[in-house]
Amino acid sequence: MGLLTLSSPHTHNQNSTQHMMQMVILATLPGFVVSTWLFGFGTLINITLAIVVALGCEAAILVVRKRPVGFFLNDYSIVLTAVLLGLALPPLAPWWITVIATFFAVVFGKHLYGGLGNNPFNPAMLGYALVLVSFPVEMTTNWASSIIATDVTASFSDTLSIIFAGASSDAWTGATALDSYKHLITNATAAEIAQQPEFSGFLNAGWAWVNLAYLVGGLWLVWRRIISWHIPLSMLVALSLCSLIIGWDADMYTPLSLHLLSGATMLGAFFIATDPVSASTTTRGKLIYGAGIGVFVYVIRTWGAYPDAVAFAVLLMNLAVPFIDAYTQPRTYGHNKAKRGLYQKQPK
Amino acid sequence: MTEYMLILISTILVNNFVLVQFLGLCPFMGVSNKLETAIGMGAATTFVLTLASVCSYLVYNYLLLPFDLAYLRTISFIMVIAVVVGFTEMAIRKASPLLYRVLGIFLPLITTNCAVLGVALLNIQRDNNLVESILYGFGAAVGFSLVMVLFAAMRERITVADVPSPFQGSAIAMITAGLMSLAFMGFTGLVSI
Numbered sequence: 320m321g322l323l324t325l326s327s328p329h330t331h332n333q334n335s336t337q338h339m340m341q342m343v344i345l346a347t348l349p350g351f352v353v354s355t356w357l358f359g360f361g362t363l364i365n366i367t368l369a370i371v372v373a374l375g376c377e378a379a380i381l382v383v384r385k386r387p388v389g390f391f392l393n394d395y396s397i398v399l400t401a402v403l404l405g406l407a408l409p410p411l412a413p414w415w416i417t418v419i420a421t422f423f424a425v426v427f428g429k430h431l432y433g434g435l436g437n438n439p440f441n442p443a444m445l446g447y448a449l450v451l452v453s454f455p456v457e458m459t460t461n462w463a464s465s466i467i468a469t470d471v472t473a474s475f476s477d478t479l480s481i482i483f484a485g486a487s488s489d490a491w492t493g494a495t496a497l498d499s500y501k502h503l504i505t506n507a508t509a510a511e512i513a514q515q516p517e518f519s520g521f522l523n524a525g526w527a528w529v530n531l532a533y534l535v536g537g538l539w540l541v542w543r544r545i546i547s548w549h550i551p552l553s554m555l556v557a558l559s560l561c562s563l564i565i566g567w568d569a570d571m572y573t574p575l576s577l578h579l580l581s582g583a584t585m586l587g588a589f590f591i592a593t594d595p596v597s598a599s600t601t602t603r604g605k606l607i608y609g610a611g612i613g614v615f616v617y618v619i620r621t622w623g624a625y626p627d628a629v630a631f632a633v634l635l636m637n638l639a640v641p642f643i644d645a646y647t648q649p650r651t652y653g654h655n656k657a658k659r660g661l662y663q664k665q666p667k
Numbered sequence: 668m669t670e671y672m673l674i675l676i677s678t679i680l681v682n683n684f685v686l687v688q689f690l691g692l693c694p695f696m697g698v699s700n701k702l703e704t705a706i707g708m709g710a711a712t713t714f715v716l717t718l719a720s721v722c723s724y725l726v727y728n729y730l731l732l733p734f735d736l737a738y739l740r741t742i743s744f745i746m747v748i749a750v751v752v753g754f755t756e757m758a759i760r761k762a763s764p765l766l767y768r769v770l771g772i773f774l775p776l777i778t779t780n781c782a783v784l785g786v787a788l789l790n791i792q793r794d795n796n797l798v799e800s801i802l803y804g805f806g807a808a809v810g811f812s813l814v815m816v817l818f819a820a821m822r823e824r825i826t827v828a829d830v831p832s833p834f835q836g837s838a839i840a841m842i843t844a845g846l847m848s849l850a851f852m853g854f855t856g857l858v859s860i
Contacts (some may be wrong), residue, residue, distance in 0.1 A: 384831060392760050431842060432839065434829065445846060448850065448853070619853055622856070623853065623857050624857050631850060634849070635851070635853060638818075639817055641817075641821045641824045642817050642820035644815060645820055
């Protein structure tokens with residue numbers, strides 16, 4: 320009988336955790352397809368492996384904690400973590416890198432803090448940072464070579480044997496574009512580097528296509544209102560400003576186009592930094608959080624020891640989020656002034 | 668000037684005393700339960716650490732070295748720090764009773780902060796001159812306060828999280844400190860000092 324009376328608001332959207340997570344996973348599809356098309360099946364194998372390990376770890380912990388297993392596995396949040404981790408890891412990294420990173424992300428990043436909604440750090444980036452710090456060689460040499468012109472990618476069976484049996488991957492791998500440009504620019508001018516096939520044309524480069532595909536997916540998420548525009552925009556603007564102001568000398572610093580369209584910039588801006596749990600929740604806080612990530616990405620990429628910086632930048636801003644949130648609380652209705660920081664909890 | 672900037676960046680971020688060099692962990696874990704106390708502790712430590720690095724520099728270079736007593740530096744620095752802390756406490760009590768009440772118990776606690784002694788000893792090890800010593804101490808203190816305040820804000824959030832019972836309290840705080848340290852490893856190689 321349809322006589323049940325519900326109070327307002329009478330909304331009709333299907334806004335559930337499961338739906339949101341599925342949308343985000345769906346939005347990674349363009350980037351995933353382009354990177355598989357250009358760089359081979361490594362990403363697909365990484366993602367599959369990460370999802371299997373993540374579901375296994377999560378189920379085991381839920382059983383130990385006596386929580387409903389099916390309910391939590393069904394919210395797709397851990398699948399999203401695994402997908403992001405699989406996309407972020409080098410395509411030809413050995414299987415145990417993926418397993419360790421996923422285990423750390425699920426157990427230490429998520430479940431020791433009480434599961435979804437409680438984790439202060441982005442789990443996928445914690446797993447990524449752990450393996451990057453612990454296994455720098457495997458994490459920097461297993462990137463698929465990024466020239467489209469050569470047009471060779473490892474076949475599916477070759478990729479499987481590289482990842483699981485430790486076969487040599489030298490024929491297909493190279494340093495990332497960011498990394499090699501950083502080394503080249505120390506003793507060559509920008510015009511000289513532009514002669515090289517890898518950097519000769521904008522659309523010749525695989526990394527640019529992958530990043531554009533992530534941009535498309537990300538803009539779709541913004542349009543569907545799954546994520547707000549504040550974090551991606553402020554991150555990209557901060558990164559661009561740093562690159563234009565500090566890196567104005569093209570013969571000394573990596574150019575803006577490479578900063579925006581290589582590495583994990585677009586994946587980070589739209590899919591990783593916008594994690595609703597570990598990101599800032601207030602509107603002004605989101606702007607500060609995004610801008611902080613952009614600045615840290617530029618600083619670590621330019622002067623730091625690691626080739627890419629999105630993981631560390633996101634983690635560094637994650638640890639500032641509770642503080643940012645405490646000091647950017649909006650004014651509540653009926654009060655003249657917003658209660659921020661130390662004055663938040665004081666009873667009137 | 669660039670060199671002074673580099674000292675500050677190095678001590679605040681790259682070689683952060685708490686998260687990278689693991690000094691001053693007792694107040695970092697002990698007084699970070701609330702944002703309010705963490706801010707008070709950070710302010711008091713900044714003041715004392717800067718003053719103590721100046722005093723220990725003067726004592727070492729104008730008292731210990733001329734009399735050939737460099738082997739007494741550890742014990743004399745402990746004395747200097749205790750005196751500075753005691754003096755600060757008295758001065759603040761007289762000058763600003765309000766600030767004294769805010770800082771309260773934290774002032775005497777700073778005596779036992781190993782970061783303060785660590786900075787004094789590292790200043791000598793690195794052959795810092797007076798200005799460098801001041802900046803080194805100030806940077807170390809700012810880095811300490813920064814990390815401490817951020818950690819306190821995080822802990823306030825973690826206390827209301829659904830943490831598994833074996834990990835509640837200090838255990839999850841220590842894991843969080845480790846993960847913060849992992850994040851700070853991103854600064855590796857930024858400044859080579």
